[in-house]
Amino acid sequence: MPPSRQGNVNTESVDNYLKAILALSGPEERRVSSTTLADRLGVAPASVTNMLQKLASSALPFVEYERHRGVLLSAEGKRRALEVLRHHRLIETFLYEVLDYPLEEVHEEAERLEHFISERFEERIAEKLGHPTFDPHGHCIPAMDGKMPIQVSKPLTDLEEDGKFVVDSVSDRDSLLLKRLKAHGITPGAWLQVETQSSDDFVLQAASASKALHLSRDLAGAVRIRSTN
Numbered sequence: 001m002p003p004s005r006q007g008n009v010n011t012e013s014v015d016n017y018l019k020a021i022l023a024l025s026g027p028e029e030r031r032v033s034s035t036t037l038a039d040r041l042g043v044a045p046a047s048v049t050n051m052l053q054k055l056a057s058s059a060l061p062f063v064e065y066e067r068h069r070g071v072l073l074s075a076e077g078k079r080r081a082l083e084v085l086r087h088h089r090l091i092e093t094f095l096y097e098v099l100d101y102p103l104e105e106v107h108e109e110a111e112r113l114e115h116f117i118s119e120r121f122e123e124r125i126a127e128k129l130g131h132p133t134f135d136p137h138g139h140c141i142p143a144m145d146g147k148m149p150i151q152v153s154k155p156l157t158d159l160e161e162d163g164k165f166v167v168d169s170v171s172d173r174d175s176l177l178l179k180r181l182k183a184h185g186i187t188p189g190a191w192l193q194v195e196t197q198s199s200d201d202f203v204l205q206a207a208s209a210s211k212a213l214h215l216s217r218d219l220a221g222a223v224r225i226r227s228t229n
Contacts, residue, residue: 091125
């Protein structure tokens with residue numbers, strides 16, 4: 001269930017901060033700077049500092065924060081972040097598989113709904129879907145106990161040589177790019193021939209598509225690939 005409000009801090013805002021810190025800290029659980037967090041959330045650095053101070057000083061702290069050293073999720077903060085992430089990815093999967101939403105539209109709908117569903121509703125969705133472990137973008141869905149396997153993949157921008165790969169996941173943060181990728185057959189599980197024409201240009205040819213897609217380095221980071229072996 002969603003947590004109670006902490007003072008006058010909106011629950012949705014808290015959830016969004018916790019999810020962003022979880023994503024930015026990575027599997028290594030690195031400290032996240034206020035500037036990086038501000039860029040991710042699209043808010044002023046001063047607003048980030050104010051929120052982090054509130055989250056760190058509450059009766060049940062969601063973060064461990066030190067000025068100039070960045071922020072880490074506390075155990076309770078990580079638990080809540082994974083719970084909201086599970087809600088989000090289950091809702092995305094339900095919208096995509098049951099309600100036939102286009103892939104590029106499920107993220108925004110899930111962003112609106114993720115904060116409010118009950119544990120019972122969450123479990124009913126999971127049961128209806130057959131307890132999926134991946135969402136439509138190829139991202140792992142956290143289990144009920146918060147466990148989530150680490151995906152063995154790398155962003156396209158880390159490619160060391162041309163070759164054939166499998167699309168592991170695609171970022172859900174740019175709906176226009178998602179639509180473009182889908183139009184060229186670049187979706188999770190697709191086989192992909194990748195060529196690097198320069199340090200800033202990637203040519204992607206999906207097995208199911210008739211035309212190749214050229215992606216700049218700025219956009220290529222949205223695609224994660226893994227070996228075909």
